[in-house]
Amino acid sequence: MNSITLPDGSTVPALGQGTWKMGERGADRAAETRTLRLGLDLGLTLIDTAEMYAEGGAEEVVAEAIAGRRDEVFLVTKAYPQNASRSRLPQACARSLKRLKTDAIDLYLLHWRGSVPLAETVEAMEKLVAEGKIRRWGVSNLDVSDLEELGDKLGDCATNQVLYNLEARGVEFDLLPFAARLKMPVMAYSPVGQGGSLLRQPVLKRIAERQGTSPAQIALAWTLRNPGIISIPKASDEVHLRENAGVWKIVLTPEDLAELDGAFPPPKRKQPLEML
Numbered sequence: 001m002n003s004i005t006l007p008d009g010s011t012v013p014a015l016g017q018g019t020w021k022m023g024e025r026g027a028d029r030a031a032e033t034r035t036l037r038l039g040l041d042l043g044l045t046l047i048d049t050a051e052m053y054a055e056g057g058a059e060e061v062v063a064e065a066i067a068g069r070r071d072e073v074f075l076v077t078k079a080y081p082q083n084a085s086r087s088r089l090p091q092a093c094a095r096s097l098k099r100l101k102t103d104a105i106d107l108y109l110l111h112w113r114g115s116v117p118l119a120e121t122v123e124a125m126e127k128l129v130a131e132g133k134i135r136r137w138g139v140s141n142l143d144v145s146d147l148e149e150l151g152d153k154l155g156d157c158a159t160n161q162v163l164y165n166l167e168a169r170g171v172e173f174d175l176l177p178f179a180a181r182l183k184m185p186v187m188a189y190s191p192v193g194q195g196g197s198l199l200r201q202p203v204l205k206r207i208a209e210r211q212g213t214s215p216a217q218i219a220l221a222w223t224l225r226n227p228g229i230i231s232i233p234k235a236s237d238e239v240h241l242r243e244n245a246g247v248w249k250i251v252l253t254p255e256d257l258a259e260l261d262g263a264f265p266p267p268k269r270k271q272p273l274e275m276l
Helices: 024-043 053-066 089-100 118-130 144-148 153-158 175-182 203-211 216-222 237-250 252-263
Strands: 001-006 011-013 047-048 076-081 107-110 137-140 157-162 186-189 229-231
Touching: 024 053, 024 237, 047 053, 053 076, 053 089, 076 089, 089 118, 107 118, 107 157, 118 137, 118 153, 144 153, 144 175, 153 157, 157 175, 175 186, 203 216, 203 252, 216 229, 216 237, 216 252
Parallel strands: 047 076, 076 107, 107 137, 137 157, 157 186, 186 229
Antiparallel strands: 001 011
């Protein structure tokens, strides 16, 4: 599996596991835990979650999945913007640590921008790093202008997690090049879209048939075609998880990429940052 180098020199898998919608139904918890654990077996050792997901329920599922295997996992979670202040972020972090049953979070992200000044959030993040509660910090759903506000702290920002898939390519115009100049990895959430509409597109079906694979694998391979992207699809079951883990066998040809560009044109101008 390919790996990505973070600004501090550490490496993480370029393909991870998302957990959005996990923890919402108690009846699904055992299956969700099994799926995440299988992902670890298949090398998908980066797990992304958030305090927002099922109001902490997803973090609890993750805790069950990584029990006894914490050293294998690169653990990412995110804080609500209303909890990103000097006084509230330590409390939010403590709650996440308790739910995750761990002593430290590998990467702690601001989930999206709210009313708390970014400088205050960064100050709170860096204090958590100094205390050993988190190992590094980053952001999510921030545009170039937001990142520029970080000023001399921009080099300490480990990543920016954004919506990125064939139907949401706006970040290619300026945000991805900006991050590439900084050697800052970008994490792509919802890389195969939401609701299944993307995977029903004829062009994906056609390329998948030609490649002998699935539309989801084509969409996922597309997000990973360039260096600097960490893709975090959620797998709803073990079949989908094995599909995700097998994406590295796919090499998109120039013909494939041209067809995808024709169906989903890259941006020609600045677009508002899309988010879910």
